[in-house]
Amino acid sequence: MKKQLGMLLFFVLVIAIYGLVNLYIYKQSGPIFAIGNPVGKFLKIIFIVLVISYPAGRLFERLIPSEITNYIIKAGSIWLGAMVYLCLFLLFIHLIRLTIPLLGQINICIHADKSLVHKKIVIATYIVTAIMLLGGYINARHPKVNRIPLITHKNIEGYPTLRVGAASDIHLGVLMSNGRLKQFVNMMNSLNPDIILLAGDIFDEDIGFVVKNDMGKLLSELKAPLGVYAVTGNHEYIGGVEPAVEYLEKHGVKVLRDSAIVVKGIFNLVGREDRQAKMIGGIDRKPLSDLTRDLDTNKLTILLDHQPFRLSEAVENAIDLQISGHTHHGQLFPFNLITGAIFEVSKGLKRIDGTTIYVSNGYGTWGPPIRVGNKPEIILFEIVEGK
Incomplete structure (x- = not known):
């Protein structure tokens, strides 16, 4: 009973951390989800599907294994890697945005559309992450x-x-x-x-x-x-x-x-x-x-x-x-x-x-x-x- 309780608490902790990290990515990716009304909604749906893919796929693997389940797991596993680097990159950008005003520096965004600059930075972050994932995927297949x-x-x-x-x-x-x-x-x-x-x-x-x-x-x-x-x-x-x-x-x-x-x-x-x-x-x-x-x-x-x-x-x-x-x-x-x-x-x-x-x-x-x-x-x- 004690062992089962410990495993349950560990599982809850992992899911909580997973959820909080993805919530942070979602909040910091706001400009992407606001790209035009239909496009923004579509990207939100894609984001949510990717977030739930891995835990859902692993659950379905035990309950109703199928080829569809395998594809869900594969999509979710790619997202796990994306989640790591998006979180790190977006956190780094977030800290810079908070730190520059505190240091009294002149923000280059003052003379530009801040939302546009932020949007470009977030898009660039996703592109860099995608490149890293591709390189890491190729690397993993060449022992x-x-x-x-x-x-x-x-x-x-x-x-x-x-x-x-x-x-x-x-x-x-x-x-x-x-x-x-x-x-x-x-x-x-x-x-x-x-x-x-x-x-x-x-x-x-x-x-x-x-x-x-x-x-x-x-x-x-x-x-x-x-x-x-x-x-x-x-x-x-x-x-x-x-x-x-x-x-x-x-x-x-x-x-x-x-x-x-x-x-x-x-x-x-x-x-x-x-x-x-x-x-x-x-x-x-x-x-x-x-x-x-x-x-x-x-x-x-x-x-x-x-x-x-x-x-x-x-x-x-x-x-x-x-x-x-x-x-x-x-x-x-x-x-x-x-x-x-x-x-x-x-x-x-x-x-x-x-x-x-x-x-x-x-x-x-x-x-x-x-x-x-x-x-x-x-x-x-x-x-x-x-x-």
């Missing part, structure tokens, strides 16, 4: 491969170079459907990895769309001689963790849930439940020390943990390589500044004593199918023995 050479002092028997293909945050669903998944599978397989590791948030939300479109068939085309392994992320729990795990296992992806294995006797692989397992799913997450207690520390040890919190745990438990995701490195600038403040590592590589931490930007997107200030990625770790 890169990051090759990370690593040296280990542990024995990797039979592998002069251990090639570990990794990815996180694929977010399979309406916004990351079969074509994008096929691209991912082809890119990953082209790297000829010895093993493939997926660090959580493989699904976006409910797996209904994934099942309906038989995306598991594509997942099963991932090829690596040592296997394909994954851990849960918070989105597996949001959408229903048990069906998600069952679907992955059915299609050749072994999910490690607070467990450790020795891969073909070569190296240790540890997979943790997502840190929100308790809050969302009521599942207790085991301490990392419980998972590593019986491992042979003379072997290379790789940890999959979706969210990069408490990195000191990995160091304390003799982890050689931790692979995480979750942050998307903010996905949209300037949110990378926030993730950089919250997480010890928001993106990329960091070495702490004998432990290497890698936090991926992710392959897919959440919310808007847009990336500004970072690129989607697949990682290939090329691990060799050193003296």
